Amino acid sequence: MNWRAIAAIFKYEMNRFVRTWKQSLVSPVISTSLYFVVFGSAIGSRIDQVEGVSYGAFIVPGLIMLTVIIQSIMNASFGIHFPKFMGTIFELLSAPVSYVEIVLGYVGAAAMKSLLIGLVILGTSYFFVDLTIAHPLAMIAFLLLTCISFSLFGFIVGIWAKNFEQMQIIPMMVVTPLIFLGGSFYSISMLPPFWQTVTLFNPVVYLVSGFRWAFYDTADVPIGLSLIAICIFTGICLFIVSWIFRTGWRIRD
Amino acid sequence: MSPILTVRDVRKTYDGGFEALKGIDLEIEEGEILALLGPNGAGKTTLISTICGITVPTSGSITVGGYDIRTDFRQTRSLIGLVPQEIALEHFETVFRTVSFSRGLFGKPRNDAYIEDVLKKLSLWDKKDAQMKELSGGMKRRVLIAKALSHEPKVLFLDEPTAGVDVALRKDMWQVVDELRASGVTIILTTHYIEEAEAIADRIGVINGGQILLVEDKAALMARMGKKQLDVILTDPIAAMPDSLKRDGLELGADGDRLIYTYDTRAERTGITRLLQDVADAGLVLRDVQTRQSSLEDIFVGLVHQDSAGDTP
Numbered sequence A: 001m002n003w004r005a006i007a008a009i010f011k012y013e014m015n016r017f018v019r020t021w022k023q024s025l026v027s028p029v030i031s032t033s034l035y036f037v038v039f040g041s042a043i044g045s046r047i048d049q050v051e052g053v054s055y056g057a058f059i060v061p062g063l064i065m066l067t068v069i070i071q072s073i074m075n076a077s078f079g080i081h082f083p084k085f086m087g088t089i090f091e092l093l094s095a096p097v098s099y100v101e102i103v104l105g106y107v108g109a110a111a112m113k114s115l116l117i118g119l120v121i122l123g124t125s126y127f128f129v130d131l132t133i134a135h136p137l138a139m140i141a142f143l144l145l146t147c148i149s150f151s152l153f154g155f156i157v158g159i160w161a162k163n164f165e166q167m168q169i170i171p172m173m174v175v176t177p178l179i180f181l182g183g184s185f186y187s188i189s190m191l192p193p194f195w196q197t198v199t200l201f202n203p204v205v206y207l208v209s210g211f212r213w214a215f216y217d218t219a220d221v222p223i224g225l226s227l228i229a230i231c232i233f234t235g236i237c238l239f240i241v242s243w244i245f246r247t248g249w250r251i252r253d
Numbered sequence B: 001m002s003p004i005l006t007v008r009d010v011r012k013t014y015d016g017g018f019e020a021l022k023g024i025d026l027e028i029e030e031g032e033i034l035a036l037l038g039p040n041g042a043g044k045t046t047l048i049s050t051i052c053g054i055t056v057p058t059s060g061s062i063t064v065g066g067y068d069i070r071t072d073f074r075q076t077r078s079l080i081g082l083v084p085q086e087i088a089l090e091h092f093e094t095v096f097r098t099v100s101f102s103r104g105l106f107g108k109p110r111n112d113a114y115i116e117d118v119l120k121k122l123s124l125w126d127k128k129d130a131q132m133k134e135l136s137g138g139m140k141r142r143v144l145i146a147k148a149l150s151h152e153p154k155v156l157f158l159d160e161p162t163a164g165v166d167v168a169l170r171k172d173m174w175q176v177v178d179e180l181r182a183s184g185v186t187i188i189l190t191t192h193y194i195e196e197a198e199a200i201a202d203r204i205g206v207i208n209g210g211q212i213l214l215v216e217d218k219a220a221l222m223a224r225m226g227k228k229q230l231d232v233i234l235t236d237p238i239a240a241m242p243d244s245l246k247r248d249g250l251e252l253g254a255d256g257d258r259l260i261y262t263y264d265t266r267a268e269r270t271g272i273t274r275l276l277q278d279v280a281d282a283g284l285v286l287r288d289v290q291t292r293q294s295s296l297e298d299i300f301v302g303l304v305h306q307d308s309a310g311d312t313p
């Protein structure tokens, strides 16, 4: 294992993050604050408690998930797509690194960035609502798993995409709707029975529900199911990544 | 001594179906400098990319330092430094960080003193904290060289390192190449400047249409392939060539003061003795004789032209 290469990639990627910390950190914080103002205060004042939690607090886990998922995908896809676009990927391909190291470096850095952003948003939300975290360890574990699995997914998107427009399509057109429809801002139990069933096909439901359980000990779906769902998702992504590198798909001529 | 690089019957067909390499065989000894010449699209970059692991060969085998590039890719790639033809750098990164990154990527422990040394040699030290976008084209190319040298490679590929580099800088670059050669680094370079190949290479390879036309010792190549010209300068100019002298390859100079004889050093008989004999018999008095050898450029153009002509049915 070429640990130095992993460290080099990780450091290099994190450096990009630090260099652009204003865009990287400040903009998610501002947009999250906007959500709090709009959803939490404006709408929340008209909604009673949801499952025993004030509406403002209820949406915190969903908000963090929304940001963390989108950031993971964007960071990881940009991280690998940019060298492809700039041509600097030649160095990666001619270096004594296996795909395991490339993935650990890029996905590790992307996951770390979104984890940081997630924690900053968590911190920000303390300014707006009273938060309790029933299962702190589970909360961190869930957050971490989400960062890692969606960074892996983003990595795949970055390799798949032929240009920057394509790269934006997945987080904007596919993932964002899934998150909004995945119970981030409401409880599934608020929906009519038919839509409750439909919603269960949305994988994000399991993530948000599990994450919210870590905060408030209430969940739309059993926590075990949430864990299984995220593990399956991670597994699929790992499989695709290994296939990509085995075949050199869209990487090596 | 076993060669540091062997390429055996390597073929490369790109996805579109284009065969860019058509069975390349090549052996390179440790410590030598090989210049690879060939027209645009000959397959030079493809060959280098294949050896370095950027493209996958369709068939054939390649070893570097005795290791196979597929099964022992970590060993082979650690040995290799690559300066690509296209300048590809990240605009917002600084020189020092970019070069350090390469060293780390190749698994070498951090060594700022070494990086400093490399940057100084390439006259980049005062730019170490500059971002790529602040550098000129020639500087960027030197950054690429610094990146390639950052992990102390044993084999260095320079894919047209002097394209777009001014004369003074080119000299600096060859200075670096000389030093590398002295420290035992094997260098494979491609270039379109034939005088460059002539000046620094030990051996010359010519590639065209995905095939190696020849690889030969530079001096031997020029001796073997070179046409020579013999100028016989006469004391008294003549108006026309005497019939007794007329033969293939012989011309009268414009002023009538010299006979110009072009001959092939490869031929069994050059015909020089005969010519000089006949000149003396014709009663002409010689003031001087000169010989001139054709340059590598003439040889190269001749070879590629011949090869391309042979391709057409």
Ligand SMILES: Nc1ncnc2c1ncn2[C@@H]1O[C@H](COP(=O)(O)OP(=O)(O)OP(=O)(O)O)[C@@H](O)[C@H]1O
Pocket (backbone or CB within 6 Å): A253, B014, B015, B016, B018, B020, B038, B039, B040, B041, B042, B043, B044, B045, B046, B047, B085
């Ligand atoms: N990725 C690719 N896909 C398809 N064809 C390619 C690809 N890269 C190169 N080729 C083709 O392979 C041939 C050899 O290209 P290569 O870049 O190796 O030439 P070269 O000898 O380096 O030329 P130059 O002197 O212009 O750099 C060319 O005909 C080129 O069009």
Ligand SMILES: [Mg+2]
Pocket (backbone or CB within 6 Å): B044, B045, B046, B085, B159
């Ligand atoms: Mg080329």
